[in-house]
Amino acid sequence: MVEEATTEQRILEAARKVFTRKGMAGARMQEVADEAGINKALLHYYFRSKQQLFEGVFKGSAQRQLGCVWKTLEEADSLFPAIERFVSTYLERMLDEPLMPQFIISELNRDPNGLLEMIDRGQGGRSRFLHLVEEALKRGEIIDIDPRELLVNMMALCAHPFIARPMLTHIHGMNDEAFRRMILKRRRTVPEFIIRSIRN
Amino acid sequence: MVEEATTEQRILEAARKVFTRKGMAGARMQEVADEAGINKALLHYYFRSKQQLFEGVFKGSAQRQLGCVWKTLEEADSLFPAIERFVSTYLERMLDEPLMPQFIISELNRDPNGLLEMIDRGQGGRSRFLHLVEEALKRGEIIDIDPRELLVNMMALCAHPFIARPMLTHIHGMNDEAFRRMILKRRRTVPEFIIRSIRN
DNA sequence: ATGGGGTTTAACCAAATGGTTAATATTGCA
DNA sequence: TGCAATATTAACCATTTGGTTAAACCCCAT
Secondary structure, eight states, X not given: OOOOOOHHHHHHHHHHHHHHHHHHHHOXXXXXXXXXXXXXXXXXXXXXXXXXXXXXXXXXXXXXXXXXXXHHHHHOSSHHHHHHHHHHHHHHHHHHSTTHHHHHHHHHHHOHHHHHHHXXXXXXXXXXXXXXXHHHHHTTOBOOOOHHHHHHHHHHHHHHHXXXXXXXXXXXXXXXXXXXXXXXXXXXXXXXXXXXXXXX | OOOOOOHHHHHHHXXXXXXXXXXXXXXXXXXXXXXXXXXXXXXXXXXXXXXXXXHHHHXXXXXXXXXXXXXXXXXXXXXXXXXXXXXXXXXXXXXXXXXXXXXXXXXXXXXXXXXXXXXXXXXXXXXXXXHHHHHHHHTTOBOOOOHHHHHHHHHHHHHHHHHTHHHHHHHTTOOHHHHHHHHHHHHHHHHHHHHHHHBO
């Protein structure tokens, strides 16, 4: 028996699509309703306002995605494997939801308050990472580098291809399949790139 | 004698601010008019439509900024200096206009057609860069690396701090001054990071 | 001064948009 | 079966928004 999606799920899925495509300001409630195959009034029956719908989508989608990425850092017990797992997990997650990074970034720029608290979930992973860098430094495994800057670089190398996707695919003349292959390849090359540049 | 800005200039400047803050969809013509200290009708007197105003702002701002960054690659005659100049020029330019990267990226994601042609101005710099990588490879200066991927990494390391600024400053508890210092420091550390990881 | 071109404004308009209402259809259950 | 709660819809509303119009204003060459 085919379990049909509940109306609420269909709405959230439709809203996710429309919001990530058009952004909060550009998204139209009517478009979400159409995408979900329902009436606009029904949309407001389930989610009283656009803001509320937005939060419903954002919190679910973003937290699910980012959560398991940060977790790789918390679980790691030495630096190089931490980097490898962080990068490959990040890239694999985002392949499932390629518009998510740009969406998060975009909304964070428009409304820094209220969304940032969600980022705080990653603080555990962050401090764990800083600790791993310190340890590796003490053991003489890596050169002296600002651990915060290293984290910035890791996130940059992971996220940027998704965020700048239209630009990259255009500059390098890639189609969707080529983009996908590039990301899969980067699961290996990005950790190599990072580790080569910090290894002692 | 103080040369006052012409009305058209004031409009463009105001529009740039509003568009970069709110994006195309979120920007309001009234807000641009207010910011410029003029009437909304006068806005339409100078720029017949929102789209036209948007293009006026975008083409000027983006082309001016990106133009001289790509130029650093065209002018360079060996790889490592090319990387150094590209990075420092990029970072310095974007410090003047910190919202520009996010703005470009964001609009490129919403409307890939029509804006992409502007990116093509960079093709000269791109092919020059690929050539420099090949040469360095032949001379045995660097390890075997996909030059396109190297370019992606360079752009990622430059652009990402600006694009993800609210997230970064929040995660690492930075204020505006700390962010600025971080960018200035990266003029040196990013080229080091890149070159260390590709040098033979 | 004055008439005419470019500039600026107040008032206005039509369409789009987020949101509401009241009535109808469906479902679960006593 | 019948009734109450839930789900769904069509029609409607108030506000916002991009855009227009026609009149006023300013400046300067005649």
